[in-house]
Amino acid sequence: MIRDPETLETLLDSVRRFVRERLVPAEDEVARADQIPPALVQAMRELGLFGLSIPEAYGGLELTMEEEVRVMFELCQTAPAFRSVIGTTVGIGSQGILIDGTPEQKQAWLPRLASGELIASFALTEPEAGSDAASLRTAAIREGEHYVVNGTKRFITNAPQAGVFTLMARTDAKVKGAGGVSAFIVDAKSPGIALGKIDEKMGQKGAHTCDVIFENCRVPAANLIGLKEGQGFKTAMQVLDKGRIHIAAVCVGVAKRMLADALRYAIERRQFDQPIAEFQLIQAMLADSRTEIYAAEAMVVDAARRRDAGQKVSTEASCCKLFASEMCGRVADRAVQILGGAGYVSEYGIERFYRDVRLFRLYEGTTQIQQLIIARNMIREAAG
Ligand code: COS
Numbered sequence: 001m002i003r004d005p006e007t008l009e010t011l012l013d014s015v016r017r018f019v020r021e022r023l024v025p026a027e028d029e030v031a032r033a034d035q036i037p038p039a040l041v042q043a044m045r046e047l048g049l050f051g052l053s054i055p056e057a058y059g060g061l062e063l064t065m066e067e068e069v070r071v072m073f074e075l076c077q078t079a080p081a082f083r084s085v086i087g088t089t090v091g092i093g094s095q096g097i098l099i100d101g102t103p104e105q106k107q108a109w110l111p112r113l114a115s116g117e118l119i120a121s122f123a124l125t126e127p128e129a130g131s132d133a134a135s136l137r138t139a140a141i142r143e144g145e146h147y148v149v150n151g152t153k154r155f156i157t158n159a160p161q162a163g164v165f166t167l168m169a170r171t172d173a174k175v176k177g178a179g180g181v182s183a184f185i186v187d188a189k190s191p192g193i194a195l196g197k198i199d200e201k202m203g204q205k206g207a208h209t210c211d212v213i214f215e216n217c218r219v220p221a222a223n224l225i226g227l228k229e230g231q232g233f234k235t236a237m238q239v240l241d242k243g244r245i246h247i248a249a250v251c252v253g254v255a256k257r258m259l260a261d262a263l264r265y266a267i268e269r270r271q272f273d274q275p276i277a278e279f280q281l282i283q284a285m286l287a288d289s290r291t292e293i294y295a296a297e298a299m300v301v302d303a304a305r306r307r308d309a310g311q312k313v314s315t316e317a318s319c320c321k322l323f324a325s326e327m328c329g330r331v332a333d334r335a336v337q338i339l340g341g342a343g344y345v346s347e348y349g350i351e352r353f354y355r356d357v358r359l360f361r362l363y364e365g366t367t368q369i370q371q372l373i374i375a376r377n378m379i380r381e382a383a384g
Contacts, residue, residue, distance in 0.1 A: 001064045001065075001066050001067075001305060001308040001309070002064070002066055002067060002070075003064060003067070008067055008070065011048075011061070011071065012070060012071065012074055014047060015047070015049075015071055015074045015075050016074050018043065018047060018075075019074060019075060019077055019078050022040060022043060023040070023078040023079070023082050024078050026040060027078060027079045027349065027352075028349070030079060030081060030082075030205065030206040031079065031081075031205045031206065031352055032205075033206075034205040034206055034208075035206060036081065036082065036085055036206045040082070040085075041085055041116070044085060044086055044116065045115065045116035048060075048061050049075070049086045049090070049116075050086050050089050050090065050113065050114060050115065050116035050119075051090075051113070051114030051115065051116070052068055052071060052086070052090045053068055053090045053091070053094065053095070053098070054090075054094060054098065054110050054113060054114040055098075055110070058106060058107070058110035058111045058113075058114050059110070059111045059114040059115055060110070060114035064304075064308045065242070065245060065303075065304035065305075065307045065308050066301060066304040066305050066308055068090070068246065068249070068304070069245065069246070069248075069249035069300050069301065069304045070249075070301075072246060072249035072250050072252075072253055073249055073252055073253045073256070073297065074253065075253060076249070076250045076251075076252070076253025076254050076257070077253050077254070077256055077257040077260075078257065079204075079206070079352070079353075079356060080204055080207070080250060080254055080356050080357070080359075081204045081205060081206035081207040081356070082206070083250055083253075084157060084158065084204065084206075084207035085119075085158075085207070086116075087157070087158075087246075087250075088119065088120055088121050088122055088157050088158045088162075089113050089116070089118075089119050089120045089158075090246070091122075091239075091242065091243045091246045092122035092166070092239050092240065092243045092364070093113075093119070093120025093121050093122050093158070093162075093164070093165075093166055094109075094110065094113050094120045094166075095238075095239040095242055095243070096122075096166040096183050096185075096225055096235045096236065096239050097109055097110060097113075097120075097166065097185060097225065098110065099235060099238050099239065100183070100225050100226040100231065100235045100238075101185070101225050101226060102226060102227055104222075105185060105222075105223070105225065108185075109164060109185060112163070113164070117163070118162075118163030118164055119158050119161045119162050119163055119164075120158075120162065120163070120164050120165070120166065121156050121157060121158045121159050121162035121164070121165050121166070121188075121212075122156070122157070122165075122166050122236075122239065123153040123156050123159075123165045123166065123167045123168065123186075123212055124136065124153070124168045124236055125153060125154050125155050125156070126138060126151065126152060126153055126154055127152055127154050130154075131365070131366060131368070131369050133168075133233070133236065134177045134178040134181065134233055135176075135177070136151075136168060136169070136170060136181060137151055137170065138150070138151025138152070138153065138167070138168070138169040138170065138214065139151055139169060139170050139171075139173065140167075140169035140170065140171050140182060140184060140219065141171070142171065142221065143218075144221075145220065145221050145222075146218040146219060146220055146221060147169075147171065147184065147218070147219045147221060147224070148216055148217070148218055148219075149167070149169055149184075149186070149192070149214040149216075149217040149218075149219055150214055150215060150216060150217075151169065151213075151214050152211055152212070152213050152214070153165075153167070153211065153212040153213075153214075154211050155199065155209045155211075155363075156209055156210060156211070156212050157207065157208075157209050157363075158207070158208065158209075159195055159208070159209065159210050159211075159212050160195060160198060160208045160210055161208070162188045163187075163188050163189075164185060164186065164187060164188055165184075165185075165186040165188060165212065166183060166184070166185060166186075166225070166239075167183065167184045167185075167186045167214075167219075168181055168182070168183050168184075168232045168233065168235075168236050169181070169182060169184060169232070170182075171229045171230070171232075172229065172230065175230070177233075178233035178234070179230050179233070180230065181230070181232040181233040181236075182224055182225075182228075182229045182230060182231065182232040183224075183225040183226075183231065183232035183235045183236065184219050184223050184224055184225060184232075185223040185225060186217070186219050186223065187223075190217050190218070190219065191217065191218070192214060192215050192216050192217030192218065193212065193213070193214060193217050194212075194213045194215065195210050195211065195212060195213070196210045196211030196212070196213065197210060198210050201359075202355050202358060202359075203352065203354075203355030203356040203357075203358060203359065204355075204356050204359055237314075240317075240364055240365060241307075241313055241314050241317045242307065242317070243364045244317040244318060244320060244321035244364055244365065244370070245300060245303050245304055245307065245313070245316075245317045245320055245321075247321055247324075247325070247360060247363070247364050248296065248299070248300045248303075248317075248320035248321050248323070248324035248325070249300050249304075249324075250360070251296065251324035251325050251327065251328035251357070251360050252293060252296050252297045252300055252324055252328075254328055254353065254356070254357055254360075255289070255292075255293045255296070255324075255327060255328045255331040255332075255357075256293060257353070258331050258332055258335040258350065258353050258357075259286070259289045259290065259293060259331055259335065261335060261339075261348075261349070261350060262285075262286065262289070262334065262335040262338040262339065262350070263277070263286060265338060265339050265342070265348075266282050266286065266338050276338070282338055285334040285337060285338055286334075286338070288330075288334070289330070289331045289334055289335075292327040292330065292331065293327065293331065295323070295327070296320070296323055296324040296327045296328075299316075299319065299320050299323060299324070300320050300324060302316070303316040303317055303319070303320045314373065314377060315373070315374055315377040315378070318365070318369075318370040318371075318373040318374045318377075319370070319374060321364065321365065321370050322367050322370035322371065322374070324360075325357075325360035325361045325367065326361060326367060328357045328360050329357060329358065329360070329361060332350075332353055332354045332357045333354070335350050335353070335354070336350050336351065336354050
């Protein structure tokens with residue numbers, strides 16, 4: 001749903017200009033330094049990017065899902081590490097509070113997230129609980145007006161910068177699966193939280209992940225999301241339903257950029273006395289990429305509209321994440337192929353994108369987890 005086309009177009013224009021004038025020129029330096037310059041983060045705050053999905057009542061822009069994905073199509077036509085700065089705050093880090101938090105919890109945290117004063121991270125994954133998220137072991141044991149948290153979370157995006165974590169922990173040790181999991185809002189400055197060393201990743205330099213270790217960390221009982229135990233897994237799954245549409249939109253944006261670079265190269269590069277874009281085998285790669293990007297974009301917009309209409313979109317979100325992330329991998333591979341030797345050397349930037357986009361098929365649920373969710377939902381629906 002688009003509420004006001006003119007306001008949205010103004011925002012999209014500002015984002016396009018920001019990407020073109022500030023982010024694209026900084027791509028190489030960010031990759032080299034493994035750091036996003038603070039001035040760019042500040043510019044993102046000023047553009048309102050941290051508050052895209054947060055209601056206006058809490059200082060955000062309150063974009064609908066359709067508006068949010070359209071912003072991602074534009075913002076992501078550059079190195080995906082830039083999106084990551086705002087990604088967890090716009091998405092998985094804040095949405096648990098928004099979806100299931102009490103009015104007091106929303107009031108306490110959302111305004112500072114919307115302004116970009118605080119960065120939110122989502123702490124679900126553990127060393128022994130990745131795809132099987134319901135098997136998580138981090139314990140949160142009630143002691144009076146607090147929960148005492150012990151355990152380790154792994155690969156937590158933006159943890160080194162986080163001001164607040166949405167933490168999934170087991171409040172009932174006797175309940176082994178999803179039913180024993182609760183979600184908490186945890187102030188990152190709480191005593192008893194330590195960060196592991198920053199992970200050395202294949203790509204997306206500038207976006208940081210690390211372990212978050214909780215050792216007798218006392219979290220106020222008032223920070224239990226929704227003040228209800230045992231709801232945390234469902235909260236996390238609803239957060240991921242939205243997150244997966246968001247990531248699919250990110251994939252579309254990055255794929256558009258890679259294809260634009262490949263097309264420009266194919267038009268400029270001459271072999272056998274003509275631009276390589278004239279060769280049909282190159283044209284096939286360009287055309288297949290354009291077609292798949294169009295398909296993914298149409299899927300993402302459709303899923304976003306369905307979510308805006310209040311429909312349950314678990315299946316559609318997984319379809320989008322699966323198709324768009326795999327599509328993005330194929331487009332990256334073709335872009336390297338079109339650039340040939342130049343695609344393999346750092347100077348042209350395509351090899352960086354090739355490494356960056358590999359993550360899309362892994363995080364917020366692997367391709368295989370999306371397949372499993374889609375098929376399970378189909379079987380469930382068929383059973384009525
Ligand atoms: N919305 C609301 N509730 C949901 C839901 C959703 N999308 N998906 C599941 N649930 C509920 C189920 O209805 C069930 O509740 P009941 O017990 O009341 O029926 C509960 O949650 C448990 O669900 P389920 O039985 O499907 O859990 P499983 O452990 O079998 O599997 C998968 C769940 C595999 C789908 C889940 O663990 C998953 O998504 N794994 C990947 C995790 C991931 O994406 N990690 C990335 C880290 S974040 S970057």
